[in-house]
């Protein structure tokens with residue numbers, strides 16, 4: 150078995166959305182964190198490495214700049230993958246390609262694979278990120294590399310040079326087989342990611358994180374998409390906590406309020 | 416002046432009138448490709464769309480990608496658009512790479528302006544909305560059911576052309592239908608939402624009892640449907656499930672993740688029951704009850720019954 154690559158994005162954390170005075174999203178004030186489903190991808194990659202052998206490499210392309218302000222979050226995301234059993238990591242951080250888009254990301258991942266001389270048989274990714282939720286980087290990458298592509302896998306195995314996966318679609322599940330090399334995107338249901346232990350985290354500090362710039366790579370496509378405007382959606386909710394001496398009293402108050410609102414008729 | 420040529424990919428028959436109406440509004444010159452279940456209805460629609468309708472009878476994303484590339488090339492289409500089914504996310508991401516084109520998914524709006532297209536879509540798990548500009552050629556996937564068409568198209572007779580995609584690398588070896596629960600959350604006026612605060616499938620009967628009493632339906636978070644499988648997936652609400660707009664949404668044992676809450680933004684009133692007073696859902700609810708659902712729901716049900724004269 151050749152190498153296994155897992156893709157990890159340091160995504161804007163949607164739970165910490167920050168708003169500028171004019172109502173736009175204050176992107177620079179929002180911290181980055183590892184995109185939730187990439188945790189599932191890492192977990193699955195570690196499992197497959199244990200079964201198949203080979204080297205497990207994480208690749209992360211920094212989408213949101215400026216690099217200086219983001220390096221700490223980017224390293225934390227990648228270190229989590231290293232702590233969970235990834236052997237080494239490559240990160241691309243360059244302000245000339247931030248804010249990046251999916252065209253940039255896929256081309257940069259391919260460029261890193263070539264530059265590092267990796268020969269991955271399998272590339273794992275998440276089904277979608279928490280900031281952009283586009284589900285397109287893995288499919289783009291598969292096409293650029295000429296690999297098989299199996300998306301939305303909620304069960305995965307590699308047997309005799311073939312990927313066997315259950316794809317989770319809207320109305321049905323389908324089992325597919327595809328020859329290696331392959332890109333696979335996994336769903337949140339594929340496993341239950343365990344947080345790394347303290348010992349794993351300490352050991353990971355010695356694993357290499359290799360940092361590259363766009364100039365170190367060939368064939369990185371600059372972003373094509375332009376963000377014209379980003380507005381925070383106002384959550385205009387009353388946020389009233391109903392209190393009372395007993396649960397009976399609370400229930401009565403709630404029923405009264407819902408009747409007043411006109412959403413409940415008894 | 417003829418507008419931009421757009422290849423519209425229909426996956427479900429319902430996509431045809433929606434995409435057709437968008438095309439006429441956007442002033443693009445459409446040609447269609449029908450795949451999956453839309454393929455069987457291509458004949459009916461060719462008679463109404465007044466445009467070429469290519470047909471590829473396949474549900475395999477590798478084959479769909481081949482067909483889209485083939486038609487885009489033959490027709491010199493500068494724009495490829497469809498709706499955001501998982502198989503089209505897969506197929507069109509491959510096509511976008513082949514065309515070196517930017518791609519926007521889950522678009523709610525798209526307008527062609529000169530040699531680019533301006534798209535509106537959710538951002539940050541739909542906590543925000545972004546307007547983005549994609550230079551042509553570009554690929555767009557609209558949210559499924561992104562618009563309610565005013566009726567069936569009546570644009571005259573079109574032409575059907577059949578395609579035979581070659582065998583893809585990825586082969587289907589088995590299919591299993593998913594169970595359906597027969598709920599219709601999009602129409603419901605009251606929805607009781609259940610989350611991981613419930614400890615077992617049996618305990619959901621508390622939520623069903625409440626929903627029945629209120630004449631509402633039961634919805635759930637992703638883990639309840641997709642992971643634990645306590646309810647069928649038509650109950651699943653959120654960014655990757657259903658978007659609902661009831662008058663009243665009662666969220667029970669739900670933490671309030673952005674991915675779930677994006678599905679209930681359209682609710683008039685949101686009530687949250689959660690035992691953790693720091694749960695993020697309380698910031699996104701109109702009325703909050705900080706309590707253990709196992710203690711509070713029986714009391715609420717009892718009170719409702721009393722006041723309805725059913726006690």
Ligand SMILES: Cc1cc2nc3c(=O)[nH]c(=O)nc-3n(C[C@H](O)[C@H](O)[C@H](O)COP(=O)(O)OP(=O)(O)OC[C@H]3O[C@@H](n4cnc5c(N)ncnc54)[C@H](O)[C@@H]3O)c2cc1C
Nearest residue numbers: 610611612636637653654655656668669670674675690708
């Ligand atoms: C790309 C992506 C897409 C996603 N799409 C969706 C989607 O469409 N829909 C969706 O729902 N999620 C989605 N998710 C998952 C989402 O991030 C959350 O993990 C999920 O919504 C959490 O579900 P929950 O609130 O039921 O569980 P939890 O977050 O575990 O919350 C359980 C809550 O129950 C409370 N609780 C526990 N016991 C009790 C009790 N006895 N009484 C009262 N309260 C109690 C706890 O305090 C807690 O707040 C998506 C995630 C990603 C990354």
Ligand SMILES: Nc1ncnc2c1ncn2[C@@H]1O[C@H](COP(=O)(O)O)[C@@H](O)[C@H]1O
Nearest residue numbers: 156158210274275277278283284285286
């Ligand atoms: N900037 C990035 N760096 C590394 N991997 C990424 C990046 N963006 C996306 N990915 C991978 O592609 C998956 C799908 O992302 P997306 O297409 O943006 O929804 C993610 O879960 C990651 O595994």
